[in-house]
Amino acid sequence: MTNQESGAHPAYRVVLEGGQAELVEKKSRFIATIRPVKTEREAVLFVEEMKKKYWDARHNCSAFVIGSRSELTRCSDDGEPAGTAGRPMLEALLQEEICNTAVVVTRYFGGILLGTGGLARAYSGAVREGLGACKVGIMRYGIRLFVDIDYTDLGRLLYLMEQKQLSPEHVDYTDTVRITLVVALEKAPSFLKQAADVTGARARFTKGETFYFVDKN
Numbered sequence: 001m002t003n004q005e006s007g008a009h010p011a012y013r014v015v016l017e018g019g020q021a022e023l024v025e026k027k028s029r030f031i032a033t034i035r036p037v038k039t040e041r042e043a044v045l046f047v048e049e050m051k052k053k054y055w056d057a058r059h060n061c062s063a064f065v066i067g068s069r070s071e072l073t074r075c076s077d078d079g080e081p082a083g084t085a086g087r088p089m090l091e092a093l094l095q096e097e098i099c100n101t102a103v104v105v106t107r108y109f110g111g112i113l114l115g116t117g118g119l120a121r122a123y124s125g126a127v128r129e130g131l132g133a134c135k136v137g138i139m140r141y142g143i144r145l146f147v148d149i150d151y152t153d154l155g156r157l158l159y160l161m162e163q164k165q166l167s168p169e170h171v172d173y174t175d176t177v178r179i180t181l182v183v184a185l186e187k188a189p190s191f192l193k194q195a196a197d198v199t200g201a202r203a204r205f206t207k208g209e210t211f212y213f214v215d216k217n
Contacts, residue, residue, distance in 0.1 A: 009141030012099045019133030025122040027110025032130030043102040050104040058109045061085035064102035084119035092127035138215045144208035147179040153199040
């Protein structure tokens with residue numbers, strides 16, 4: 001695959017399972033709640049949900065990033081001095097290259113002023129703490145492959161797949177074996193060549209659809 005093709009479908013990080021963490025700075029509580037989102041509407045509804053949940057908090061600042069290339073970004077200071085909350089929160093997501101993710105940091109004021117620099121550090125720090133409580137994965141662009149193979153070659157192919165950290169989606173055992181698996185698009189050509197080598201070119205491959213998938217390795 002060419003670099004141009006690779007750039008057309010970049011890998012990106014996402015939150016697979018949301019989480020929550022708390023940071024305390026000079027008696028102020030900063031509660032970061034993070035959730036995966038796919039659309040701006042989902043993100044807006046999530047922010048509204050957190051504002052209702054923490055209705056008694058002084059601030060519920062927010063930020064979200066939508067799209068594999070971070071095409072859509074939004075942030076809100078929710079009453080904090082301009083640029084001290086939403087922007088640092090958004091920058092924390094962008095620095096971690098996290099996409100399709102929304103975060104709300106709820107602040108319960110502790111009675112001590114933090115100053116603009118202190119606020120920015122606290123809000124961005126809360127986001128990083130929140131991400132640490134989440135399950136994060138990588139989305140890669142891949143292709144589904146169907147491999148028809150004889151039982152005599154099965155062991156060698158399965159060993160190659162293990163070496164490549166590839167797990168079958170499904171295996172059908174009949175007179176022959178059909179293995180269904182997903183391979184990152186840029187790795188598919190080398191895998192197909194190696195699979196042909198270890199099976200003496202007896203394995204028969206059919207290419208399926210291409211799509212983004214969660215890379216668990």
